[in-house]
Amino acid sequence: MIVIRTPGRLSVRLHPRVLAVGAVCLLLTVGVGVLAVGHGEYPMSPADVLRTLTGGGSAAEEFIVTQLRLPRLVTGLAVGTALGLAGAVFQALVRNPLGSPDVLGFTQGAATGALVVVAVGGSSAALAGSAALGGVVTGLLIYLIAWRRGVHGYRLVLVGIGMSAILTGVNGYLMTRVPLMSASRAMLWLTGSLDGRGWSDAVPLLVALVVLVPALLACAPALRMTELGDDAASGLGVSVHRMRMLLLAGAVLLVALSAAAAGPVPFVALTAPHLARRLTRAPGVTLLPAALIGALIIVVADQVALRALPGQLPVGVVTGVIGGGYLVWLLATERRAGRL
Amino acid sequence: MSTSRLGGNGLRLAYDRRVVAEDLTVAVPDRSFTVIIGPNACGKSTLLRALSRLLKPAAGAVLLDGADIHRLSARAVARTLGLLPQSPIAPDGIGVAELVARGRYPHQGLLRQWSPEDERIVAESMAATGVDDLGDRLVDELSGGQRQRVWLAMALAQQTPLLLLDEPTTYLDIAHQIEVLDLCARLHEEQGRTLVAVLHDLNHAARYATHLIAMRGGRVVAAGEPRRIVTAELVEEVFGLPCRVIDDPETGTPLVVPAARARAGTVAR
Known part of the structure; x- marks a missing residue:
């Protein structure tokens, strides 16, 4: 641990390993991002991409980069950041390594919102809005049902799992009501995809990130105190219930808006915080590294989906396979270590 | 008063x-x-x-x-006012000094994360509770008594x-x-x-x-x-336990000795 102090009694604590992991993640993300923008029917070298990004490209290059490829990349980055951060917040809130929006029902709620629009027919904007609404309403319902003199980890998990089961049923029903023509649209959305994303898809989530990332990060020290138990945290001066409500609301918003932008990309929210903890070797809450790793996972997964596999798979297929595989591996190693 | x-x-x-x-x-x-x-x-x-x-x-x-x-x-x-609850949770993989340092939370801020004063008080609190030589150990590895002393050190660090x-x-x-x-x-x-x-x-x-x-x-x-209030009558009233109260041979404070065959309701002589 490094401590930086100013004569004015200010002091900041830095963990070298966390800094290093963050820096490596950022560099990798930028590198993969440049390659991603260069990839497509009109291939561009990284030098061309950088030249175009700094304003030195031809009109055609300018159009391809800023209107076709950058929105997809930025949407992916935003979704990954949002899911990584929200996943870390959920895991810390419910004190359970499986606490992720996929398990707690928020994702299913967003899917319900989206499927309703697909079933009755509506624009992409309506679909995105309805998905966001579905996620937020589900979050609100879970919160109201789980509330009993504050929200506690296990109640939240159990209520969330119940809600997720109900909504899975509802979604199955909606799928049967979807016109055959729209069924593939619904399936593609449910898998989570970045195909054809424009700036209008990214902007709502970007705005939310600008507000919520600093807000959630500011809660991190208090969140760390709740690892000691609610009573001990209160004794240390944390307003536990208020903090939990704020964090829950922020994380639900991030999940809902990222579902609106790219569909329910699976397992990123579950995997990113675990990777962050392992890489930083920091016990407990690691919000910022989880956000950075989430962004990196999505960008890499999208490139794998586009290049390594035939037939341009949606990104959700790759994160699902990687995330599921990682989870199984995690359970296997934890069991061997005798912890599970 | x-x-x-x-x-x-x-x-x-x-x-x-x-x-x-x-x-x-x-x-x-x-x-x-x-x-x-x-x-x-x-x-x-x-x-x-x-x-x-x-x-x-x-x-x-x-x-x-x-x-x-x-x-x-x-x-x-x-x-x-500091509080040590009945069963606080030590996060997985946390070290003793790190846990004690958490007691400084109410005195810290976004830009005042670790002052020289924090450092001094954490060291003093660990010394006062006799856990200063455990600083780098993991809390999970300690015995029950050691662990409780670490929690007390954390509460002390809250000053x-x-x-x-x-x-x-x-x-x-x-x-x-x-x-x-x-x-x-x-x-x-x-x-x-x-x-x-x-x-x-x-x-x-x-x-x-x-x-x-x-x-x-x-x-x-x-x-x-x-010394003033602990009597056999009080213990009977509060706990419903027939007993004798004698002087603690070590400290002279009241010592409650439950009556033999307490259920019979009589004090055996």
Whole structure:
């Protein structure tokens, strides 16, 4: 641990390993991002991409980069950041390594919102809005049902799992009501995809990130105190219930808006915080590294989906396979270590 | 009557609709080692929760330095009043020094994360509780007694004049119970802090407390210095236990000896 102090009694604590992991993640993300923008029917070298990004490209290059490829990349980055951060917040809130929006029902709620629009027919904007609404309403319902003199980890998990089961049923029903023509649209959305994303898809989530990332990060020290138990945290001066409500609301918003932008990309929210903890070797809450790793996972997964596999798979297929595989591996190693 | 920074007036303590205590009034004398005793479900832990701002009374008010504790911010309270709950959780893989450092939280801010003062106080707190040589060890690896001393160090690092302990000796064997209580008594004497603890063992309470609060059924039956109030009649009234009270041969404090064949209701001679 490094401590930086100013004569004015200010002091900041830095963990070298966390800094290093963050820096490596950022560099990798930028590198993969440049390659991603260069990839497509009109291939561009990284030098061309950088030249175009700094304003030195031809009109055609300018159009391809800023209107076709950058929105997809930025949407992916935003979704990954949002899911990584929200996943870390959920895991810390419910004190359970499986606490992720996929398990707690928020994702299913967003899917319900989206499927309703697909079933009755509506624009992409309506679909995105309805998905966001579905996620937020589900979050609100879970919160109201789980509330009993504050929200506690296990109640939240159990209520969330119940809600997720109900909504899975509802979604199955909606799928049967979807016109055959729209069924593939619904399936593609449910898998989570970045195909054809424009700036209008990214902007709502970007705005939310600008507000919520600093807000959630500011809660991190208090969140760390709740690892000691609610009573001990209160004794240390944390307003536990208020903090939990704020964090829950922020994380639900991030999940809902990222579902609106790219569909329910699976397992990123579950995997990113675990990777962050392992890489930083920091016990407990690691919000910022989880956000950075989430962004990196999505960008890499999208490139794998586009290049390594035939037939341009949606990104959700790759994160699902990687995330599921990682989870199984995690359970296997934890069991061997005798912890599970 | 001695002064009191912490106390409650006309408290009604309830969980939802289940009332635990009605019209309860208590005062914690300054610089005392106050121990709250009573049978199970008498409301002693509930009282401690109310005194530490964890539970909001349905009526009446807990006063800290004359102000309603629920009108003060959590952080302001945490700078005056520390709390060690019954079973705090040590996060996986946390080191001893790191855990003790968390006691500094109410004194820190976004841009005041680790001052030289924090560092000094954490070192002092670890020395005072005898865990200074465990700094790099993981909390998971420690024995029960060591772990409880680490938690006490964390509470000390909070640097509050008042410190509330909820059953600090539960789950410890007899040697570690005495070790922790000796430590509490030393902190009380040497650092002049006001300690409030809930204890199960009446003899421990009588030996270590300077001020005893005996509760039954949500009300205070007696309060005062153990030598003055611990009698066979009181123990019978509070716990329903026939007994004799003799002088503790070690300390001269009251020692409660349960009657033989207590169920018969007569004291054997």
